[in-house]
Amino acid sequence: MIAALHRTPSVTIPTTLALGLLASWLAGTPIGILAPFGALFLHARGYLLQSLWAGLLVAFAAAIVAALLYPGAVRETALSIAALVLVAACIGALIARDPTGHSNPAGPARRQAPGHPGAFGAVPGEAADSAIHPDDRPAIAQAAAYAFWTGVPQVMSYRLRQPDGSYCWTELRAEPGYGVSVDVDAMVSRPGDRWTVAESLGETAQAVAAAKVIESLHGKAWAFDAMGKFTYVTPAAQIAIDMALEDLNRRLDEREFIDGGEVGWMRGVHPDDVDGAASTLRHCLKTGEPWNIEYRMLRATGQYVWHRISARPTRDGEGRITGWFGTSIDIDVYKKTEAALRGREQQLELLIDTVPAMIWSMTADGHPAYLNKRIMEVTGATLDTVTAADGSLSLKKMIHPNFLDLAEKTFAKSVTTGTPYNIKYLQHRADGTYRWTETRAEALRDETGKVLRWYGVSVDIHDLITTQTELNFRKQELTRLVDLVPSHIWRLTPSGEPNFYNRRFIDFLGLDEAGLETPATEQYAAALKAAIHPEDADRLWAELKHCLLSGQPFAMRYRLRRHDGVYRWMDGRAEPLRDEDGSIIQWYGLSHDIDDQLRVEEALRESERSLRQLVETLPALIYCAAPNGEPIYRSEKLREFLGFGLGDKDEDGRTRLTGTLEAIIHPDDLPDVREKYGRSLATGSSYAMKHRLRRADGEYRWVETRTAAMRNVEGEIVQWNGICFEIEDQVRAQEALTLAQERLARAAQAASLAELSASIAHEVNQPLAAVVANSHACQRWLTSDPPNLERAQKTVERIIRDANSAADVVGRVRALFRQTAQARNPCQLDTILHEARDLMTEEATRRRMRIEVDVEAGLPPLELDQIQIQQVLVNLIRNGMEAMEPSQRRVLRIQSRRVRDLVRTEVRDTGQGLGAPEKVFEPFFSTKPNGMGMGLAISRTIIETHGGRLWAENNQDDGATFIFTLPVEATADHDR
Amino acid sequence: MIVDDTIVFIVDDDEALREALGELLAANGVRSVPFKSAGDYIDASKPDLPACLLLDVELPDINGLELQRQIAQGDHPPIVFITGHGDIPSSVRAIKHGAVDFLTKPFSDTALLEAIHSAIVQDRETRAKRAELALLRQRYDELSPREREVLPLVVSGLLNKQAAAELGIREVTLQIHRRNVMQKMAASSLADLVRIAERLEIPIQHSRRMGGT
Missing domain, CATH: 1.10.287 (Helix Hairpins)
Structure with missing residues (x-):
């Protein structure tokens, strides 16, 4: 485009002029005029330029003159015009300054910064009209355009006009990016440069002719004879290396070149290359093989430049080599480019190899193509190990068997469809372990979308995966823990809104699972509000508010409604979590269901209270003692009874037990109590005893004490519990x-x-x-x-x-009477006697009489009716007592003796005696005012039915004696 | 001494004795009705005649003495106790509570008949007195309220003048009332009226002496 612009100055000038005038008019200053001036200077040449300069000079002079002559506004205008003209002249001077107008030979090689494409257009473009040979201009412009648009390096040769008007070949090489540049100064031909041609071409005429053909084609050519002696070298080449034919062929030692001697041209070869080049040439000269060699040549500028030298022999009719011709192509730029490319590639390879990633590539059909160094180091794989026999990818040695199938499928799918793939798998490592690896691959496509190559990268994500797994595991553990802990766990925001409930809490409240999709906070808050017992709500919110404001831990008991509508007591606690600044981030809370516990506690308390009350109010005296008998508790009634408490009788040197016993037990009962209580304590057996207990007022009261051991599950005695009934009244x-x-x-x-x-x-x-x-x-x-x-x-x-x-x-x-005889049993008469005596004792006491019983020891048991004999005795005793009523001496004496086979019993009184001892036994005989008169008669009947006799005798002194006998061996008289 | 308009109630648990007593009384021309227990006697409807209750002390349901105590409140025939084995306290108690006699078995027919006779006489007198008193009460009930006021004052021995003053009426009026009272109560004289008032247990309200003050 720029080139096009340069080719049409007639359009440019009027356009810039119009734009300048427009700008000047719009801006209100004549600055815009400068633009068309610039354009004019850009295109003006020769006469036009001179007249432009003259016009400017005239304008400047006129403006100065006007400024001098006319004062005021005119002067100012004139001065500004003069300034403008001056500026325009300056611009003109800058633009019109011909690059070739200076002595700098590198003028046209205004080397732009490498990689600046604009330079390609500007350099030749600028020089096009003035310095470049008109024949070269189109080619240069085209090359520049091509270089600019494609970025492909161009080597351009063109003829540059010298200050003296002659043209000199100049080469410009430039390529984007690589920054390779070749100094071409040495190749610029100058008049007076020395170059020669051999005086005699000899046999090489044919070769020289061929060289000249090549020269016309390639610019540089040469020819030498079969011995390697130059006969022709393109003058430009001689100039470039600053060696004429004489210099090239000069023998430097005795031997011919072909015999290993050195010649002049070898001085121009880089020392590193000279031996190789020389030996190759010698070999070719001898064998006639075409010559192809690359080496560095020293140029006149003192620089070594890579050249590719090719030579072919010319032969005569017999096939003998007559000479050699060849060309030397400057391949310096290619060599350098190649070196740069290689360096870059090495760098890239180094980059790829050192990047901590495993990089690889595959062909479009999925055959492994490249593995970077790292992947090989890490996995121990090489291209061979991952390539199957048919060249396709084999992952067997790369991937854990568990993932192989997945990987192969994914890979096959990607290769087939061309979609990128990304898999995570366990990768086999050089040390035999497997590690988590993530592999991504994408296809590189051409402009038609066809896959050219697959590029992939594998990243070790083992630590990430394991950490993530670990984290997930921990998180799960934590979640499970939080959900399974048999408590309600919750979290509040610093403002008190719940934002987390654990599973149990949610279940407890019966929150809808599906409903949790909605903002949890609102639902939690609503559920909590609804669940709190109305009686506890005010208290709870107040406490919570207080805690939220003060940051103090929250602890409270309250009732919470379960999903089934039952209110349960909860023990709720919460503590704030603070950040480093001490401000609260969250509140973490825990609540236990303590309903059962509370109920149990309540029941226990109630039970204990009622038990204590029971013990305290029982109309019994209750006490407890330690396993060693030391009193440890006394019920209120007992304290009241005794008039002192547990420790009131404590004294030094004596146990409480001893002190207590001595203080409260009747002295007569004390030894007994001590002995029995001591035995109980020693053996663990229960204890029960009746004794007298000293009451607070000093009176001894009969009590019955029972004590039993309370044992634990192991059977050890933990306590003695005792109860003491007051049995005074009962005893009475x-x-x-x-x-x-x-x-x-x-x-x-x-x-x-x-x-x-x-x-x-x-x-x-x-x-x-x-x-x-x-x-x-x-x-x-x-x-x-x-x-x-x-x-x-x-x-x-x-x-x-x-x-x-x-x-x-x-x-x-x-x-x-007869019937009763059948109820006879062997009886001890003394027992019956004592019983009868006991029966009558009270009556005797009342009558102030005494009954003495004297029974012979060892009386045999008698067959008799105990009741009847007792009746007889009672009758006789009463008779006797009644008889003694008026007497002074009132002793009734009962005596029982064995007399042969009889037992003789006497009841002797001290009464009046009997008037008629036999008459008293008659029925209805009575000496008593209200007597029936039957007693003695019946008594006699009874004794007689027992086979004995009953009679009465008056005593010698006073009173009477009733005597009855009973046979030892009863022979009841049934006939009577 | 055959008396047709009298009756003897025999209460004894021993059937033989009941028969024997009934026979003995029948032989002496005395009607009798036997009962084997106190309960039977209480429940039975008895003719309204001068009567005597021949009561055994030992009875199967309640003791004879207890039955005496129970019926003591109402009008009942005089009791003659009979017992198998009488003791002094029982007999004393029975006589104290108005028994006519206390006979111990076995007893002679004369003792029994005498006791029964005296009991019937006593009952007859009691019945006559009861009838007379009933007549007097009937008469008294026929008096007007004013006359009932006048009666005690008159029988107290107050002069007509005093009695009139006491009631705040004129002496003439009082005399009319007094004549009416005498008439209605069938009293032949003031002394008769005083006796009637005594029988009716009308209290003497004012003595003449008190009235004079």
Whole structure:
């Protein structure tokens, strides 16, 4: 485009002029005018340029003159115009300054910074009109454009006009990016440069002719004879290396070149290359093989430049080599480019090899193409190991068997479809381990989209994966822990909004799982608000608010409604988590369900309270003692009873037990209590005893104490528990009861004879009364007028009947006594005697009498009716006592002795004695005012039925003695 | 001494004795009704005649003495106790509580008949007195309220003048009332009226002496 611009100056000038005028007019200053001036200077040449300079000079002069002549506004305008003209002249001078107008030979090689494409357009473009040979211009412009647009390096040769007007060949080499430049100064031909041609071409004429052909084609050519002696070298080349033919062929030692001698041209070869070049040339000269060699040539500028030298022999008709011709191509730029490229490639390879990533590439059809050094080091794989026999990729040695299938599938799919792939797998490592690796691959495509190559990178993500796995595991563990902990765990924001509940809490509240999709905070807050017991709500919010404001830990008990509607007691606690500044980030809370515990506690408290109350209020005296017997507790009643507490009787040198026992137990009972209590403590057996206990007022009261050991599960005694009943009243009542019972028994036994006789009397009297009444009636019927015989007869029949009935009664009474004989058992008479005595003791005491019993030891047991004999005794005792009533001496003496086969018992009183000792045994005989007179008669009957005898005797001194005998071997007389 | 308009109630648990007693009384022309227990006697409807209750002390349900105590409140025939084996305290107690006699079995017919006779006489007198008193009460009930006021004052021995002043009426009026009272109560004289008032247990409210003050 720029080239195009340069080719059309006629368009440029008017355009810039118009734009300049427009700009000047718009800006209100004549600065814009400078632009068309610039354009004019750019294109003006020769005469036009000179007239432009002259015009400017005239304008400047006129403006100065005007400024001098006219003062005021005109002067100012004139001065500004003069300044403008001056500026325009300066611009013109800058633009019009011809690059070739200076002596700098490198003028046209205004080397731009490498990689600046604009330079390619500007350099030749600028020089195009003035310095470049018109024939070269189009080619240069085209090359420049091509270089600019494609970035492909160009080597351009063109003829540059010299200040003297002649043209000189100049080469410009430039390529983007690589910064390789070749100094071409040495190749610029100058007049007077020395170059020669051999005086005689000899046999090489043909070769020279060929060289000249080549010269016309390639610019540089030469020819030498079969011995290697130059006959022709392109003058430009001679100039460039500053060696004429003489210099080239000069023999430097005795030998010919072909014999190993050195010649002049070898001085121009780089020392490193000279031997190689020389030997190759010698070899070719001898064999006639074409010559192709690259070496560095020393140029006139003193620089070595790479050249590629090619030579072919010319032969005569017989095939003998007549000469050689060849060309020398300057390949310096290629060599250098190649070196630079190689360096770059090495750098790249180094880069790829040193990048801490495993990089590889594959062909479009998936065959391994490249592995970077790292991948080989790390995995131990080489191209060979990853390449299957058919050239395709084999991952067997690279990938853990578990992932092989997946990897191969993924890979195959990517190769088929061309999509990038990314897999994570366990990669086999050189040391035999497997490590997590992530591999990504993408296809490089050409402009048609066809896959050219696959490039992949594998990154070791083992640590990442393991860390992540570990983290995931820990997170899961933590989550599980948080969810499984049998407590409610929650979290609050610093403002008190709940933002986390653990699983248990959610379950407890019965929060909807699906509902949790909505903002959890709101739902949590709502659920919590709804679940708190209304009675606790105010308290709880107040406390929470206080804690949130103050940052103090939260701890409270409250009721929370479970999903089933039941309120449960909770023990909630929360503590803030703070950052380094001490400001609160979160509140972490925990709440336990303590409902059951509370209930149990409550029940326990209640039970303990009621038990204590029970113990304290029981109308019993309760105490507890340590396993060693030391008192440790006394119930209130006991404290009240004793009038002192647990430790009140403590004294030095004595145990509390000793002190207590001495203080409270009746001295008479103390030894017994000590002994029994001591035995219980020693053996662990229960203890029960009745003794007297000292009451607070000093009175001793009868108590019954029972103590038992309380044992733990191992069976060890942990405590003694005791209870103490006050049995004073009971003892008294018992005494009274016993007394009453004894009296009753006594009365019953004593009364039995009297009652028996009364009963007999009644039984007999009844029919007798009827007999009497009937007799009177009969008499009445008979004595009436006229006598009522019929009624009298009937009455007599009744009389007979009733009289028989009376006789039956008597018979029944006798049968009664006979029957009792069957109930006889062997009895100890002394026992019966003592019992009878006991029965009558109270009566004796009341009558202020004494009963003495004297029984011979070793009396044999007797067959007798215990009750009947006892009745006899009671009867005799009472008789005796009644007899003694008026006496002074009141001793009733009972004596029992064995006399042969009889036991003789005497009841001796000290009474009045008997008037008629035998008469007292007659029925209904009584000396007493209300006596029935039956007792002794019955007694005699009883004794006689036992086969004994009963009689009475008056004593020598005073009173009487009733004596009865009983046979040792009972022979009951049933016939009587 | 055959008396047709009298009756003897026999209460004894012994059937033989009941029969014998009934026979003996029948032979002597005395009607009798036997009962085998106190309960039977209480429950039975008895003729309204001068009567005697022949009561055994030992009875199967309640003791004869207990029955005496129970019926003591109402009008009942005089009691003659009979017993198989009488003791002094029982007999004393029975007589104290108004028993006519206390006979111990076996007893002679004369003792029995005498006791029954005296009991019937006593009952007859009691019945007559009861009838007379009932008549007097009936008469007294026929008095007007004013006359009932006048009666105690008159029988107290107050003069007409004093009695009138006491009631705040004129002496003439009082005399009319007094005549009416005498008439209605069938009193032949003031002394008769005083006796009637005594029987009716009308209290004497004012003595003449008190009235004079």
